[in-house]
Amino acid sequence: MSEGSSVKKIAIVGPESTGKSTISAQLADHYDTVWVPEYAREYCAALTNPCTWEDEINMFRGQLELEKQYLPKANKILICDTTFITVKIWSDHMFGESPQEVVDQLPKHPYDLYLLMNIDLPWQEDPLRDFPHMREHFMEVWHKELKALDATYHLISGSEHERLKNAIGEINGFLYQ
Template sequence: MNSNGSNIIKIAVVGPESTGKSTMSAYLAKYYHTVWVPEYAREYCEKLTAPCTFQDEINMFYGQLELEKQYLPRANKLLICDTTFITIKIWSDQMFGHAPQGVLNELPNHTYDLYLLLDIDMPWQDDPLRDFPDMREHFMQVWHKELQELNANYVVISGLGDDRYQKAVAAIDTYLRKKANN
């Protein structure tokens, strides 16, 4: 059971920029006949008229939590989350040298049952909201570090096209089988 006390299994689709998190989340939600929580930061940042501030990071943290809360009752056994607020910590550390204290306090309390860490083996896709095409390896290492520090249950998903999707499904199915056998 995840940290919110429900019987809904929370699957987090995470990773560096341009690894297909949104596309993967939509695919998994359709495959498992459930809903997926979009990345709050994307919609938030699209509306910004100036560079992102530390306060914006805090706003995105609370927005992501609220969005998950709104989608949870609509989930069908699984809730697929297109990223998590760990992203706020990673971006804040990179851009401002530290993360909001509220994010740091909440990280160990707001866990997911399984994290799918999408690999950087797919081609970079330009997007006005993406900033670091030359730092993908760095951010992949950061994601590993952050997930390990949380003692998170995670699987790296690599490959292209259908192969990538099938590896994600296999990872979730393996998790579900293990959970059913416990």
């Protein structure tokens, strides 16, 4: 098991219904490590009212806490099924701005590599997904947010099998450069 400081953090990000959870599990299996699930998914499933500003802050804090819990269990790399950048993106869209706490933490909580899942997979209905007709918009937002962070990222496209192959290729290129 690796020391927390030597673990490389790989973020799997992108718009809704782009296979982030699926590929996170596949990559964790391939690299014999753990993956951090998306905290917001379970949190939102338990909500009985529309998501509020405080809920967004809770999801931000919850995602960071989950990563902290999984980091010591990681084997050289930690696969993160999304990041709290999602909180910024959703807050900007739903409320017109982001919690300052989230904005302040973005540059202080980098990932070593981001894999941005493309919107070329068919939309999968899910009660926790809201914007099937805004995938292009949110893809542009993801590119903008990652560029604003000066993040190292690669677009991952193709069928589920091709995505996994492409993601492994990008991770291997990063790890063994």
